[in-house]
Amino acid sequence: xxxxxxxxxxxxxxxxxxxxxxxxxxxxxxxxxxxxxxxxxxxxxxxxxxxxxxxxxxxxxxxxxxxxxxxxxxxxxxxxxxxxxxxxxxxxxxxxxxxxxxxxxxxxxxxxxxxxxxxxxxxxxxxxxxxxxxxxxxxxxxxxxxxxxxxxxxxxxxxxxxxxxxxxxxxxxxxxxxxxxxxxxxxxxxxxxxxxxxxxxxxxxxxxxxxxxxxxxxxxxxxxxxxxxxxxxxxxxxxxxxxx
Amino acid sequence: xxxxxxxxxxxxxxxxxxxxxxxxxxxxxxxxxxxxxxxxxxxxxxxxxxxxxxxxxxxxxxxxxxxxxxxxxxxxxxxxxxxxxxxxxxxxxxxxxxxxxxxxxxxxxxxxxxxxxxxxxxxxxxxxxxxxxxxxxxxxxxxxxxxxxxxxxxxxxxxxxxxxxxxxxxxxxxxxxxxxxxxxxxxxxxxxxxxxxxxxxxxxxxxxxxxxxxxxxxxxxxxxxxxxxxxxxxxxxxxxxxxxxxxxxxxxxxxxxxxxxxxxx
Ligand SMILES: NC(=O)c1ccc[n+]([C@@H]2O[C@H](COP(=O)([O-])OP(=O)(O)OC[C@H]3O[C@@H](n4cnc5c(N)ncnc54)[C@H](OP(=O)(O)O)[C@@H]3O)[C@@H](O)[C@H]2O)c1
Numbered sequence: 001x002x003x004x005x006x007x008x009x010x011x012x013x014x015x016x017x018x019x020x021x022x023x024x025x026x027x028x029x030x031x032x033x034x035x036x037x038x039x040x041x042x043x044x045x046x047x048x049x050x051x052x053x054x055x056x057x058x059x060x061x062x063x064x065x066x067x068x069x070x071x072x073x074x075x076x077x078x079x080x081x082x083x084x085x086x087x088x089x090x091x092x093x094x095x096x097x098x099x100x101x102x103x104x105x106x107x108x109x110x111x112x113x114x115x116x117x118x119x120x121x122x123x124x125x126x127x128x129x130x131x132x133x134x135x136x137x138x139x140x141x142x143x144x145x146x147x148x149x150x151x152x153x154x155x156x157x158x159x160x161x162x163x164x165x166x167x168x169x170x171x172x173x174x175x176x177x178x179x180x181x182x183x184x185x186x187x188x189x190x191x192x193x194x195x196x197x198x199x200x201x202x203x204x205x206x207x208x209x210x211x212x213x214x215x216x217x218x219x220x221x222x223x224x225x226x227x228x229x230x231x232x233x234x235x236x237x238x239x240x241x242x243x244x
Numbered sequence: 245x246x247x248x249x250x251x252x253x254x255x256x257x258x259x260x261x262x263x264x265x266x267x268x269x270x271x272x273x274x275x276x277x278x279x280x281x282x283x284x285x286x287x288x289x290x291x292x293x294x295x296x297x298x299x300x301x302x303x304x305x306x307x308x309x310x311x312x313x314x315x316x317x318x319x320x321x322x323x324x325x326x327x328x329x330x331x332x333x334x335x336x337x338x339x340x341x342x343x344x345x346x347x348x349x350x351x352x353x354x355x356x357x358x359x360x361x362x363x364x365x366x367x368x369x370x371x372x373x374x375x376x377x378x379x380x381x382x383x384x385x386x387x388x389x390x391x392x393x394x395x396x397x398x399x400x401x402x403x404x405x406x407x408x409x410x411x412x413x414x415x416x417x418x419x420x421x422x423x424x425x426x427x428x429x430x431x432x433x434x435x436x437x438x439x440x441x442x443x444x445x446x447x448x449x450x451x452x453x454x455x456x457x458x459x460x461x462x463x464x465x466x467x468x469x470x471x472x473x474x475x476x477x478x479x480x481x482x483x484x485x486x487x488x489x490x491x492x493x494x495x496x497x498x499x500x501x502x503x504x505x506x507x508x509x
Contacts, residue, residue, distance in 0.1 A: 055283060056283065056286070056287075057279065057282070057283055090427075090433075091427045091447070091449060091450070092427075092449060092450050092451040093255075093427050093428075093433070093450065094255065094258050094259055094262070094450070095283075095287075096253070096258070096279075096280050096283035096284060096287075097283045097284060097286060097287030098258045098259070098261060098262040098265075098283075098284050098287040098288055098291070099287060099291075146262075147451075148262070148263070148266070148451040148454075148455070149451075151449065151451050151452075199433055199434075199436070199437040200436075200437065200444070
Protein backbone atom coordinates (compact mmCIF):
# COMPACT_ATOMS: atom_id res chain seq x y z
CA UNK A 1 0.00 0.00 0.00
CA UNK A 2 1.37 3.39 -0.99
CA UNK A 3 1.45 6.14 1.60
CA UNK A 4 0.52 9.73 0.84
CA UNK A 5 0.67 12.82 3.07
CA UNK A 6 -1.51 15.84 2.23
CA UNK A 7 -1.17 19.19 4.03
CA UNK A 8 -4.09 21.60 4.28
CA UNK A 9 -6.34 18.56 4.04
CA UNK A 10 -9.27 19.90 6.06
CA UNK A 11 -10.94 21.96 3.37
CA UNK A 12 -10.96 22.94 -0.27
CA UNK A 13 -8.56 21.26 -2.67
CA UNK A 14 -6.63 19.33 -0.02
CA UNK A 15 -9.74 17.67 1.36
CA UNK A 16 -10.88 16.50 -2.09
CA UNK A 17 -7.39 15.18 -2.87
CA UNK A 18 -7.44 13.26 0.39
CA UNK A 19 -10.89 11.86 -0.41
CA UNK A 20 -9.98 10.76 -3.94
CA UNK A 21 -6.64 9.19 -3.04
CA UNK A 22 -8.23 7.35 -0.13
CA UNK A 23 -10.91 5.97 -2.45
CA UNK A 24 -8.20 4.90 -4.88
CA UNK A 25 -6.59 2.75 -2.21
CA UNK A 26 -3.73 4.84 -0.91
CA UNK A 27 -2.87 4.94 2.77
CA UNK A 28 -3.62 8.62 3.44
CA UNK A 29 -2.43 10.99 6.13
CA UNK A 30 -3.58 14.57 6.50
CA UNK A 31 -2.05 17.54 8.25
CA UNK A 32 -4.53 19.88 9.91
CA UNK A 33 -3.96 23.27 11.48
CA UNK A 34 -6.26 22.52 14.41
CA UNK A 35 -7.57 19.42 16.17
CA UNK A 36 -11.17 20.46 15.37
CA UNK A 37 -10.33 20.77 11.67
CA UNK A 38 -9.95 17.01 11.16
CA UNK A 39 -13.40 16.37 12.58
CA UNK A 40 -14.93 18.28 9.66
CA UNK A 41 -13.52 15.77 7.19
CA UNK A 42 -15.70 12.76 6.37
CA UNK A 43 -13.04 10.57 4.78
CA UNK A 44 -12.54 7.19 6.48
CA UNK A 45 -9.21 5.89 7.82
CA UNK A 46 -7.18 9.05 7.68
CA UNK A 47 -4.14 9.33 9.91
CA UNK A 48 -4.14 12.92 11.16
CA UNK A 49 -1.27 15.10 12.24
CA UNK A 50 -2.04 18.43 13.85
CA UNK A 51 0.21 21.45 13.52
CA UNK A 52 0.23 25.09 12.55
CA UNK A 53 2.56 24.84 9.57
CA UNK A 54 3.15 28.58 9.54
CA UNK A 55 5.44 28.10 12.53
CA UNK A 56 8.64 26.31 11.65
CA UNK A 57 8.82 24.78 15.12
CA UNK A 58 5.51 23.08 14.39
CA UNK A 59 6.63 21.92 10.94
CA UNK A 60 9.61 20.26 12.59
CA UNK A 61 7.44 18.59 15.20
CA UNK A 62 4.94 17.34 12.62
CA UNK A 63 7.83 16.06 10.48
CA UNK A 64 9.18 14.08 13.44
CA UNK A 65 5.75 12.57 14.02
CA UNK A 66 5.29 11.69 10.35
CA UNK A 67 8.72 10.09 10.15
CA UNK A 68 7.99 8.00 13.24
CA UNK A 69 4.64 6.93 11.79
CA UNK A 70 6.17 6.04 8.42
CA UNK A 71 8.63 3.87 10.31
CA UNK A 72 5.70 1.94 11.78
CA UNK A 73 3.45 1.57 8.74
CA UNK A 74 5.59 1.64 5.63
CA UNK A 75 9.17 0.84 6.54
CA UNK A 76 9.98 4.55 6.58
CA UNK A 77 8.91 5.15 2.98
CA UNK A 78 6.66 7.90 1.70
CA UNK A 79 5.19 7.59 -1.78
CA UNK A 80 3.94 11.15 -2.15
CA UNK A 81 4.03 14.39 -0.20
CA UNK A 82 1.42 16.91 -1.26
CA UNK A 83 2.32 20.39 -0.06
CA UNK A 84 -1.02 22.08 -0.41
CA UNK A 85 -1.69 24.10 2.79
CA UNK A 86 -1.97 27.72 1.83
CA UNK A 87 -3.49 31.02 2.78
CA UNK A 88 -4.27 34.45 1.45
CA UNK A 89 -3.79 37.55 3.59
CA UNK A 90 -5.15 41.04 3.39
CA UNK A 91 -2.32 42.84 5.20
CA UNK A 92 1.27 42.23 6.22
CA UNK A 93 1.14 39.72 9.07
CA UNK A 94 3.98 37.72 10.55
CA UNK A 95 4.54 34.27 11.98
CA UNK A 96 6.29 33.51 15.26
CA UNK A 97 9.54 33.33 13.35
CA UNK A 98 8.93 36.85 12.07
CA UNK A 99 8.25 35.71 8.48
CA UNK A 100 5.48 37.12 6.32
CA UNK A 101 2.60 34.65 6.67
CA UNK A 102 1.84 33.85 3.04
CA UNK A 103 5.52 33.29 2.27
CA UNK A 104 5.88 31.20 5.44
CA UNK A 105 2.90 28.93 4.85
CA UNK A 106 2.61 28.76 1.08
CA UNK A 107 6.31 28.23 0.50
CA UNK A 108 8.61 27.83 3.52
CA UNK A 109 6.39 25.26 5.25
CA UNK A 110 6.43 22.96 2.21
CA UNK A 111 10.15 23.51 1.77
CA UNK A 112 10.95 22.54 5.36
CA UNK A 113 8.53 19.62 5.46
CA UNK A 114 9.98 18.22 2.22
CA UNK A 115 13.49 18.69 3.56
CA UNK A 116 12.61 16.82 6.74
CA UNK A 117 10.87 13.98 4.86
CA UNK A 118 13.44 13.73 2.09
CA UNK A 119 15.03 10.46 3.27
CA UNK A 120 11.58 8.85 3.20
CA UNK A 121 10.97 10.15 -0.33
CA UNK A 122 14.23 9.13 -1.96
CA UNK A 123 12.84 5.74 -2.99
CA UNK A 124 10.90 6.81 -6.03
CA UNK A 125 8.75 9.24 -4.08
CA UNK A 126 7.07 12.30 -5.49
CA UNK A 127 6.45 15.78 -4.20
CA UNK A 128 3.41 17.73 -5.43
CA UNK A 129 3.28 21.45 -4.83
CA UNK A 130 -0.03 23.24 -5.10
CA UNK A 131 1.06 26.17 -7.20
CA UNK A 132 -1.16 28.46 -9.21
CA UNK A 133 -1.21 30.28 -12.49
CA UNK A 134 -1.02 33.56 -10.62
CA UNK A 135 2.78 33.40 -10.68
CA UNK A 136 2.83 34.68 -14.24
CA UNK A 137 4.43 38.07 -14.62
CA UNK A 138 5.80 37.94 -11.08
CA UNK A 139 9.42 37.86 -10.01
CA UNK A 140 11.04 36.97 -6.73
CA UNK A 141 11.90 40.15 -4.83
CA UNK A 142 15.29 38.97 -3.72
CA UNK A 143 16.21 42.16 -1.88
CA UNK A 144 13.03 42.11 0.17
CA UNK A 145 11.56 38.65 -0.04
CA UNK A 146 8.93 39.32 2.64
CA UNK A 147 7.97 42.58 0.89
CA UNK A 148 8.26 44.71 4.00
CA UNK A 149 9.16 47.81 1.97
CA UNK A 150 6.08 47.88 -0.16
CA UNK A 151 3.61 45.25 0.88
CA UNK A 152 0.98 44.17 -1.53
CA UNK A 153 -0.90 41.09 -0.33
CA UNK A 154 -1.55 39.81 -3.83
CA UNK A 155 2.07 40.19 -4.89
CA UNK A 156 3.12 38.30 -1.77
CA UNK A 157 0.68 35.51 -2.62
CA UNK A 158 1.81 35.27 -6.23
CA UNK A 159 5.46 35.32 -5.30
CA UNK A 160 4.93 32.51 -2.80
CA UNK A 161 3.35 30.43 -5.55
CA UNK A 162 6.21 31.22 -7.94
CA UNK A 163 8.58 29.97 -5.24
CA UNK A 164 6.61 26.71 -5.10
CA UNK A 165 7.23 26.19 -8.81
CA UNK A 166 10.91 27.05 -8.50
CA UNK A 167 11.12 24.66 -5.57
CA UNK A 168 9.67 21.80 -7.63
CA UNK A 169 12.22 22.55 -10.37
CA UNK A 170 15.00 22.73 -7.80
CA UNK A 171 14.02 19.35 -6.36
CA UNK A 172 14.06 17.79 -9.81
CA UNK A 173 17.48 19.27 -10.56
CA UNK A 174 18.93 17.89 -7.36
CA UNK A 175 17.15 14.61 -6.74
CA UNK A 176 15.59 13.22 -9.91
CA UNK A 177 18.57 10.91 -10.34
CA UNK A 178 17.90 9.53 -6.90
CA UNK A 179 14.37 8.67 -7.95
CA UNK A 180 12.44 11.63 -6.58
CA UNK A 181 10.17 13.64 -8.86
CA UNK A 182 8.51 16.92 -8.04
CA UNK A 183 5.53 18.55 -9.73
CA UNK A 184 3.82 21.89 -9.44
CA UNK A 185 0.07 21.71 -9.98
CA UNK A 186 -2.02 24.60 -11.22
CA UNK A 187 -5.49 23.77 -9.88
CA UNK A 188 -7.15 26.52 -11.91
CA UNK A 189 -9.70 28.79 -10.29
CA UNK A 190 -11.40 26.73 -7.58
CA UNK A 191 -14.42 27.55 -5.45
CA UNK A 192 -12.93 27.27 -1.94
CA UNK A 193 -12.89 29.29 1.27
CA UNK A 194 -9.30 30.49 0.85
CA UNK A 195 -10.14 34.15 0.35
CA UNK A 196 -12.96 34.17 2.91
CA UNK A 197 -10.45 33.53 5.67
CA UNK A 198 -8.43 36.67 4.93
CA UNK A 199 -10.94 39.45 5.54
CA UNK A 200 -10.85 42.97 4.10
CA UNK A 201 -10.45 43.77 0.45
CA UNK A 202 -9.01 40.36 -0.44
CA UNK A 203 -12.15 38.69 0.92
CA UNK A 204 -14.28 41.20 -0.96
CA UNK A 205 -12.55 40.54 -4.29
CA UNK A 206 -12.63 36.77 -3.67
CA UNK A 207 -16.40 36.88 -3.17
CA UNK A 208 -16.68 37.85 -6.87
CA UNK A 209 -14.06 35.42 -8.18
CA UNK A 210 -15.07 32.42 -6.10
CA UNK A 211 -18.43 31.59 -7.78
CA UNK A 212 -16.61 31.23 -11.13
CA UNK A 213 -14.31 28.56 -9.68
CA UNK A 214 -14.70 24.83 -10.30
CA UNK A 215 -15.53 22.37 -7.59
CA UNK A 216 -12.44 21.24 -5.67
CA UNK A 217 -13.03 17.66 -6.84
CA UNK A 218 -11.97 18.73 -10.36
CA UNK A 219 -8.35 19.68 -9.60
CA UNK A 220 -8.19 16.64 -7.27
CA UNK A 221 -8.16 14.51 -10.44
CA UNK A 222 -4.88 16.11 -11.46
CA UNK A 223 -3.25 15.09 -8.20
CA UNK A 224 -4.57 11.58 -8.61
CA UNK A 225 -3.22 11.46 -12.17
CA UNK A 226 0.21 12.55 -10.98
CA UNK A 227 0.16 9.96 -8.19
CA UNK A 228 -1.10 7.08 -10.34
CA UNK A 229 0.94 7.59 -13.48
CA UNK A 230 4.16 5.71 -14.00
CA UNK A 231 7.03 8.11 -14.14
CA UNK A 232 7.93 7.81 -17.86
CA UNK A 233 4.34 8.68 -18.72
CA UNK A 234 4.63 11.71 -16.53
CA UNK A 235 7.58 12.97 -18.49
CA UNK A 236 5.53 13.08 -21.66
CA UNK A 237 2.68 14.71 -19.80
CA UNK A 238 5.11 17.26 -18.58
CA UNK A 239 6.09 18.15 -22.12
CA UNK A 240 2.55 18.66 -23.25
CA UNK A 241 1.62 20.34 -19.98
CA UNK A 242 -0.88 18.95 -17.51
CA UNK A 243 -3.98 21.08 -17.39
CA UNK A 244 -6.70 20.72 -14.82
CA UNK B 245 24.15 49.00 17.79
CA UNK B 246 22.62 47.03 20.67
CA UNK B 247 18.86 47.14 20.97
CA UNK B 248 16.66 45.71 23.69
CA UNK B 249 13.06 44.92 22.80
CA UNK B 250 10.46 43.83 25.34
CA UNK B 251 7.38 41.91 24.26
CA UNK B 252 9.47 40.71 21.33
CA UNK B 253 7.47 37.54 20.73
CA UNK B 254 4.22 39.44 20.16
CA UNK B 255 3.03 40.85 16.84
CA UNK B 256 4.41 44.39 17.02
CA UNK B 257 7.50 43.39 18.99
CA UNK B 258 8.32 40.77 16.37
CA UNK B 259 7.86 43.20 13.50
CA UNK B 260 10.14 45.76 15.19
CA UNK B 261 12.70 43.06 15.94
CA UNK B 262 12.68 42.04 12.27
CA UNK B 263 13.05 45.69 11.24
CA UNK B 264 16.05 46.14 13.56
CA UNK B 265 17.55 42.85 12.40
CA UNK B 266 17.25 43.96 8.78
CA UNK B 267 19.25 47.09 9.68
CA UNK B 268 22.00 44.91 11.12
CA UNK B 269 21.43 45.80 14.78
CA UNK B 270 22.26 43.25 17.46
CA UNK B 271 19.30 42.32 19.58
CA UNK B 272 18.44 41.42 23.14
CA UNK B 273 14.87 40.16 23.11
CA UNK B 274 12.66 39.47 26.06
CA UNK B 275 9.10 38.24 26.40
CA UNK B 276 7.09 36.09 28.76
CA UNK B 277 6.72 33.35 26.10
CA UNK B 278 9.89 31.24 25.81
CA UNK B 279 8.73 29.32 22.71
CA UNK B 280 7.90 32.46 20.80
CA UNK B 281 11.27 33.96 21.73
CA UNK B 282 13.05 30.89 20.45
CA UNK B 283 11.21 31.13 17.12
CA UNK B 284 11.89 34.82 16.55
CA UNK B 285 15.53 34.40 17.56
CA UNK B 286 15.99 31.67 14.97
CA UNK B 287 14.03 33.56 12.31
CA UNK B 288 16.09 36.73 12.70
CA UNK B 289 19.43 34.96 12.89
CA UNK B 290 18.60 33.06 9.71
CA UNK B 291 17.44 36.08 7.78
CA UNK B 292 19.93 38.70 8.86
CA UNK B 293 22.82 36.96 10.62
CA UNK B 294 22.89 39.49 13.47
CA UNK B 295 23.57 38.54 17.09
CA UNK B 296 20.40 37.75 18.99
CA UNK B 297 20.21 37.01 22.70
CA UNK B 298 16.89 36.08 24.28
CA UNK B 299 15.78 35.86 27.85
CA UNK B 300 12.23 34.88 28.81
CA UNK B 301 11.08 36.95 31.75
CA UNK B 302 7.89 38.13 33.44
CA UNK B 303 8.58 41.85 33.70
CA UNK B 304 5.96 42.29 36.42
CA UNK B 305 8.24 40.36 38.80
CA UNK B 306 11.09 42.50 40.03
CA UNK B 307 13.07 39.43 41.03
CA UNK B 308 12.80 37.91 37.54
CA UNK B 309 13.97 41.19 36.03
CA UNK B 310 16.92 41.23 38.45
CA UNK B 311 17.95 37.79 37.24
CA UNK B 312 17.80 39.01 33.64
CA UNK B 313 19.83 42.11 34.50
CA UNK B 314 22.46 39.99 36.24
CA UNK B 315 22.70 38.00 33.01
CA UNK B 316 23.16 41.20 31.02
CA UNK B 317 25.81 42.46 33.40
CA UNK B 318 27.67 39.19 33.30
CA UNK B 319 27.91 39.60 29.52
CA UNK B 320 28.97 43.21 30.00
CA UNK B 321 26.34 44.55 27.57
CA UNK B 322 25.57 48.24 27.11
CA UNK B 323 22.60 49.35 25.01
CA UNK B 324 21.93 52.01 22.40
CA UNK B 325 18.19 51.64 22.25
CA UNK B 326 15.33 50.31 24.36
CA UNK B 327 11.97 49.59 22.75
CA UNK B 328 9.23 48.98 25.30
CA UNK B 329 6.59 46.94 23.53
CA UNK B 330 5.45 44.55 26.28
CA UNK B 331 1.86 45.28 27.24
CA UNK B 332 -1.48 43.57 27.57
CA UNK B 333 -4.88 44.48 26.38
CA UNK B 334 -8.34 43.56 27.52
CA UNK B 335 -11.68 44.15 25.87
CA UNK B 336 -14.80 44.20 27.97
CA UNK B 337 -16.49 45.95 30.85
CA UNK B 338 -14.49 46.59 34.02
CA UNK B 339 -16.76 44.33 36.07
CA UNK B 340 -16.59 41.45 33.58
CA UNK B 341 -12.84 41.31 34.09
CA UNK B 342 -11.21 39.30 36.86
CA UNK B 343 -9.97 41.68 39.57
CA UNK B 344 -6.30 40.76 39.50
CA UNK B 345 -6.24 40.51 35.70
CA UNK B 346 -7.43 44.10 35.68
CA UNK B 347 -4.64 45.17 38.02
CA UNK B 348 -2.14 43.24 35.92
CA UNK B 349 -2.81 45.55 32.97
CA UNK B 350 -1.38 48.43 34.98
CA UNK B 351 1.42 46.43 36.54
CA UNK B 352 2.68 45.37 33.15
CA UNK B 353 1.86 48.30 30.88
CA UNK B 354 3.03 50.94 33.36
CA UNK B 355 4.90 49.63 36.39
CA UNK B 356 6.99 47.04 34.54
CA UNK B 357 7.77 49.53 31.79
CA UNK B 358 9.18 51.92 34.40
CA UNK B 359 11.18 49.09 35.94
CA UNK B 360 12.84 48.08 32.70
CA UNK B 361 13.36 51.66 31.51
CA UNK B 362 15.09 52.56 34.76
CA UNK B 363 17.27 49.48 34.53
CA UNK B 364 18.26 50.04 30.91
CA UNK B 365 18.98 53.73 31.33
CA UNK B 366 21.51 52.55 33.89
CA UNK B 367 23.05 50.29 31.24
CA UNK B 368 23.00 52.68 28.34
CA UNK B 369 25.69 53.65 25.94
CA UNK B 370 26.57 57.14 27.19
CA UNK B 371 27.18 58.66 23.76
CA UNK B 372 23.60 58.39 22.61
CA UNK B 373 20.55 56.47 23.77
CA UNK B 374 17.03 56.11 22.44
CA UNK B 375 13.92 54.95 24.29
CA UNK B 376 10.65 54.06 22.60
CA UNK B 377 7.40 53.70 24.50
CA UNK B 378 4.45 52.05 22.83
CA UNK B 379 1.43 53.96 23.96
CA UNK B 380 -1.71 53.91 21.83
CA UNK B 381 -4.20 56.06 20.06
CA UNK B 382 -6.29 55.01 23.06
CA UNK B 383 -4.16 57.41 25.13
CA UNK B 384 -6.05 60.29 23.52
CA UNK B 385 -9.52 59.31 24.76
CA UNK B 386 -11.18 57.61 27.69
CA UNK B 387 -12.31 54.28 26.29
CA UNK B 388 -15.28 52.51 27.85
CA UNK B 389 -15.10 48.70 27.52
CA UNK B 390 -11.34 48.97 27.42
CA UNK B 391 -11.04 51.32 30.36
CA UNK B 392 -7.99 49.99 32.23
CA UNK B 393 -5.99 49.53 29.06
CA UNK B 394 -6.83 52.96 27.70
CA UNK B 395 -6.01 54.54 31.07
CA UNK B 396 -2.64 52.80 31.19
CA UNK B 397 -1.59 54.48 27.93
CA UNK B 398 -1.70 58.22 28.73
CA UNK B 399 0.55 57.37 31.66
CA UNK B 400 3.23 56.27 29.21
CA UNK B 401 2.73 59.29 26.96
CA UNK B 402 3.02 61.75 29.84
CA UNK B 403 5.90 59.92 31.43
CA UNK B 404 7.78 59.80 28.13
CA UNK B 405 7.31 63.48 27.46
CA UNK B 406 8.59 64.38 30.92
CA UNK B 407 11.47 61.93 30.80
CA UNK B 408 12.59 63.31 27.48
CA UNK B 409 12.89 66.75 29.03
CA UNK B 410 14.83 65.41 32.02
CA UNK B 411 17.35 63.53 29.89
CA UNK B 412 17.72 65.85 26.90
CA UNK B 413 21.09 67.09 28.11
CA UNK B 414 22.34 63.50 28.41
CA UNK B 415 21.81 62.72 24.69
CA UNK B 416 18.82 60.53 25.38
CA UNK B 417 15.87 60.73 23.01
CA UNK B 418 12.44 59.46 23.91
CA UNK B 419 9.77 58.67 21.33
CA UNK B 420 6.20 57.65 22.01
CA UNK B 421 4.40 55.58 19.42
CA UNK B 422 0.61 55.87 19.44
CA UNK B 423 -0.75 53.36 16.92
CA UNK B 424 -4.36 52.37 16.37
CA UNK B 425 -5.23 48.76 15.53
CA UNK B 426 -2.75 46.53 13.73
CA UNK B 427 -3.12 42.98 12.44
CA UNK B 428 -0.79 41.46 14.98
CA UNK B 429 -2.80 38.37 15.97
CA UNK B 430 -5.66 36.38 14.42
CA UNK B 431 -7.89 37.89 17.11
CA UNK B 432 -6.84 41.41 16.16
CA UNK B 433 -7.67 40.59 12.54
CA UNK B 434 -11.16 39.54 13.56
CA UNK B 435 -11.77 42.63 15.66
CA UNK B 436 -10.64 44.89 12.86
CA UNK B 437 -12.95 43.11 10.42
CA UNK B 438 -15.86 43.48 12.88
CA UNK B 439 -15.35 47.26 12.98
CA UNK B 440 -16.01 47.47 9.24
CA UNK B 441 -15.28 50.90 7.79
CA UNK B 442 -13.82 52.23 11.07
CA UNK B 443 -11.55 49.26 11.34
CA UNK B 444 -10.27 49.82 7.83
CA UNK B 445 -9.51 53.52 8.14
CA UNK B 446 -7.86 53.33 11.56
CA UNK B 447 -5.80 50.17 11.03
CA UNK B 448 -2.08 50.75 10.61
CA UNK B 449 0.20 48.69 8.39
CA UNK B 450 2.43 46.72 10.72
CA UNK B 451 5.49 46.73 8.48
CA UNK B 452 5.52 50.48 7.96
CA UNK B 453 4.80 51.29 11.62
CA UNK B 454 7.79 49.14 12.58
CA UNK B 455 10.07 50.85 10.06
CA UNK B 456 8.95 54.40 10.75
CA UNK B 457 9.06 53.99 14.52
CA UNK B 458 12.74 53.08 14.39
CA UNK B 459 13.42 55.81 11.81
CA UNK B 460 11.74 58.52 13.83
CA UNK B 461 13.18 57.46 17.16
CA UNK B 462 16.68 57.68 15.71
CA UNK B 463 15.91 61.05 14.14
CA UNK B 464 15.07 62.44 17.58
CA UNK B 465 11.32 62.77 17.16
CA UNK B 466 8.96 62.86 20.16
CA UNK B 467 5.62 61.48 19.06
CA UNK B 468 4.54 59.21 16.24
CA UNK B 469 0.84 58.73 15.52
CA UNK B 470 0.74 56.56 12.36
CA UNK B 471 -1.91 57.35 9.76
CA UNK B 472 -3.46 60.65 8.70
CA UNK B 473 -6.89 59.65 9.92
CA UNK B 474 -5.54 58.68 13.33
CA UNK B 475 -3.69 61.99 13.63
CA UNK B 476 -6.98 63.69 12.96
CA UNK B 477 -8.67 61.63 15.68
CA UNK B 478 -5.82 62.43 18.07
CA UNK B 479 -6.31 66.14 17.40
CA UNK B 480 -10.03 65.79 17.90
CA UNK B 481 -9.38 64.04 21.19
CA UNK B 482 -7.81 67.23 22.50
CA UNK B 483 -10.81 69.39 21.53
CA UNK B 484 -13.80 67.29 22.47
CA UNK B 485 -14.88 67.19 26.16
CA UNK B 486 -13.75 63.91 27.76
CA UNK B 487 -17.23 62.77 28.79
CA UNK B 488 -18.60 63.32 25.29
CA UNK B 489 -15.68 61.38 23.80
CA UNK B 490 -16.41 58.55 26.25
CA UNK B 491 -20.06 58.44 25.19
CA UNK B 492 -19.22 58.30 21.48
CA UNK B 493 -16.53 55.67 21.94
CA UNK B 494 -18.87 53.59 24.08
CA UNK B 495 -21.55 53.48 21.38
CA UNK B 496 -19.16 52.49 18.68
CA UNK B 497 -17.31 49.92 20.76
CA UNK B 498 -20.34 48.14 22.16
CA UNK B 499 -21.64 47.57 18.61
CA UNK B 500 -18.33 46.35 17.28
CA UNK B 501 -17.77 44.16 20.29
CA UNK B 502 -21.08 42.44 19.89
CA UNK B 503 -20.17 41.76 16.28
CA UNK B 504 -16.72 40.31 16.86
CA UNK B 505 -17.86 38.24 19.82
CA UNK B 506 -20.46 36.69 17.54
CA UNK B 507 -17.78 35.73 15.05
CA UNK B 508 -15.66 34.11 17.76
CA UNK B 509 -15.04 30.45 16.85
N1 LIG C 1 -8.83 28.23 -4.72
C1 LIG C 1 -8.13 28.53 -5.81
O1 LIG C 1 -8.68 29.04 -6.78
C2 LIG C 1 -6.67 28.25 -5.87
C3 LIG C 1 -5.98 28.53 -7.05
C4 LIG C 1 -4.63 28.27 -7.12
C5 LIG C 1 -3.98 27.74 -6.03
N2 LIG C 1 -4.62 27.49 -4.87
C6 LIG C 1 -3.87 26.92 -3.74
O2 LIG C 1 -4.50 25.75 -3.30
C7 LIG C 1 -4.12 25.45 -1.98
C8 LIG C 1 -5.33 25.06 -1.17
O3 LIG C 1 -6.20 26.16 -1.11
P1 LIG C 1 -7.78 26.05 -1.15
O4 LIG C 1 -8.24 26.92 -2.23
O5 LIG C 1 -8.19 24.65 -1.12
O6 LIG C 1 -8.14 26.84 0.20
P2 LIG C 1 -8.66 26.35 1.61
O7 LIG C 1 -9.95 25.64 1.47
O8 LIG C 1 -8.59 27.53 2.47
O9 LIG C 1 -7.56 25.28 2.06
C9 LIG C 1 -6.36 25.66 2.69
C10 LIG C 1 -5.96 24.57 3.66
O10 LIG C 1 -4.75 24.95 4.30
C11 LIG C 1 -4.94 24.87 5.69
N3 LIG C 1 -4.14 25.82 6.45
C12 LIG C 1 -4.29 27.17 6.51
N4 LIG C 1 -3.42 27.71 7.36
C13 LIG C 1 -2.69 26.67 7.86
C14 LIG C 1 -1.65 26.59 8.79
N5 LIG C 1 -1.16 27.69 9.39
N6 LIG C 1 -1.14 25.37 9.08
C15 LIG C 1 -1.63 24.27 8.50
N7 LIG C 1 -2.60 24.29 7.60
C16 LIG C 1 -3.15 25.48 7.29
C17 LIG C 1 -6.39 25.17 5.89
O11 LIG C 1 -6.81 24.76 7.15
P3 LIG C 1 -7.85 25.69 8.00
O12 LIG C 1 -9.12 25.70 7.22
O13 LIG C 1 -7.91 25.04 9.32
O14 LIG C 1 -7.22 27.06 8.07
C18 LIG C 1 -7.01 24.40 4.75
O15 LIG C 1 -7.13 23.04 5.06
C19 LIG C 1 -3.42 26.69 -1.48
O16 LIG C 1 -2.04 26.46 -1.48
C20 LIG C 1 -3.77 27.74 -2.49
O17 LIG C 1 -2.78 28.72 -2.58
C21 LIG C 1 -5.97 27.74 -4.77
